[in-house]
Amino acid sequence: MIDVLIIGSGGAGLTAALAAKHAGASVAVAGKAYPTNSQTSMAQGGMNAALGNVGEDDIDSHIADTVKSAKGLCDEAMVRYMCENAPGTIAWLERLGVPFSRLDNGKSGTQTIAQRQMGGASAKRACYAQDYTGLKILHTLYDTCLKEEIDFLDEHYLLNLVTNEGTVKGATFLDIRTGEVKQISARSVIIATGGYGALYHGFTTNAYGSTGDGVAAVLRAGGAVSDMEFIQFHPTALKHSSILVSESARGEGGYLVNEKGERFVDELKPRDEVARAIFSQIQEGQRVFLDVRHLGEEKLMELLPQEVELCKLHEHVDPAKELIPIQPVAHYTMGGIEVDQALEVQGIKGCFAVGECSNVKVHGANRLGGNSLLEITAFGKLAGEHAYQYALDASSQPVDDTQQQKDAEAIEALYTQKAGVNFYPYREKLGNLFYNKVGIVRDNAHLHDALNEVSAMQEMQKEMGISDKSRSNNQNLIDFLEFQNALILAPMIITSAIARDESRGAHYKVGFEQEDEALKKHTVIQWKKETTCK
């Protein structure tokens, strides 16, 4: 039996794997795609650490900025842990060979790493690798995993956690290639499956696979989730494809204008405020554009070559000559699996969660740019170590294959059941519904509407199924399983949003525009015993 089973092979999962292996554990990493396909590859801007390589900075400022942005909803001890460990985490990545951008200052080691300012930071704090920070960190972690001979189970889709009396014993997977349902036993499990932004299908910067599968699996296994209502919207995504145009476009002097050509907001305000200003323009029937024409072609090609290309490809506009149509879309999910300070999941012993899927309470109501790559590496390490510590004393008594059989039957039922209703239009409908009624500006009437519509969709789900009946490599089946997870999380997000009659960080509610001291607390949800695990 392996010591530590890691589910999810993005930046968080790979860091946890390296840490657990380093501590002496036997490790396996299962993911639904290949490690380098993970959403972590998409992070552009940077990773925060108070190195002070470019001007003054210190750990206390990093803590203060993070706490301020969290709007009263962070665990200050955890924020302190993360910020204090940031320089050490950068030093670790430096030792592994991450090709960070550099300064010419004649110094050595991490002191030569270039840093830039991101929104909400009081200093130039984000370490970066050109426009490819996430990609280069992820690939370096992957290279190191190969060096350390980490075992990978690629194309293994997590179905359920296997538990016995509230203790994790492993997990069940659908081997996407063969179509076989497998049960993998482990002394401890780390969930690192990423966020649930893809619920806003069509209105998110996220990758297709960020469907919150791990969060849903925890709920089914009796664990708790928290703060699900806090979803960050990025102000500038391309209008038709929702692909991110990085914040640096505004940082370099880009304007936001409506179709009358008027500027309507200070572009350098925090993400949530800018996003709301754009959204209200859109609600008034205005189209909104990012104007970078005045920067000139040469500067654009130097600063934002990726964006220029993506604009041409997806919007058919040349940013040097034309306005870029944009809209704010879902970008990051602050809520997720409820964990304690050791990253252990509330309600499931021996199960740990880390990365965007978990809520370790460092972002609170609003995440700062550059703190997520830090979170996944700093806490990834902690998760790997804690899981191994736990595994050392955990029983190696395997459980029977009840869960595997249940899951195999459930999959089998999908093959035999007639698919009367195509679910793909509903996936899109859910994305629309969430964007319009559980979006940037919320109100209770629309939230209740959304809840009703989600209930109707859950009812309708009984008529839905897969029309591709192939046993192997069935992406139609995976898409459907992901959609089912989205339908589990959808009401959690809406009811949490309904319960929060106030405005705080990314959650803004009409009629309750102020923070309410009485609501300065976390929204925790856990299913009753009878309803857990299918």
Next chain:
Amino acid sequence: MQIKILRSETNTHQSYTLPAGEIPLLNALSYIKETQDATLTFSAGCRASVCGTCAVRVNGREELACAYKVKPGDIIEPLQYHPVLRDLKVDKHRAKETLLKSTAWLHTSQEASLTHRDEKLSERQTDCILCDSCYSACPVYAVNPDFLGPFALTRAYRYTTDKRESNAKNIIDNVQSNGVWDCILCGECTAVCPKSIDPKMDITMLRGLSVQEGYQDPSFTTQSFGTPDFGGGGFGFDPNAGF
């Protein structure tokens, strides 16, 4: 407009009709799967050209589906030299094996004083998204499935140039067999790379480093000198003579 996609079950090109207008191929594939044929199978992730998941062949050339704009009559096929799992989805596990054999990682890490210029030395190489396009384009795979291949060698080169590596010879040693000398320098990999990486140049550089470490082109030795003459009497050179 119509496009054709190679279906693995029937091994035929199936026609699909798309609404007129320019769209990325990936959107076209999703459109087909969602509205016409749920069995059409392909892989995708970021839709922004960074995750490397969606590479396919369009009219015989490697493209990222999320970055290629569909044109009427396009013929879409899976990558070459990869086992086809289903339709456009291929098995990319060999990538891991070639990376493992190339030992493309930092072997012995040391602290270094890196500059902006040092960053530029490996900037292009580290833009690689492991999309496998270059493997699909490389003609060596038609004859030698064990070739380490363009991206693994690019990555190996990237680590040998890193000042933080204090034992680059290790990596050089590991790219000799089925490696740097097996490339025919045709440049196909460079031509198809969506990230403008030049694996051919990286391989050439690795050859230079190999020579510095005392390696030489194995085919060069056999072709030019035939069987070495250890007696020292002929015009062949003595490999044990020490030069």
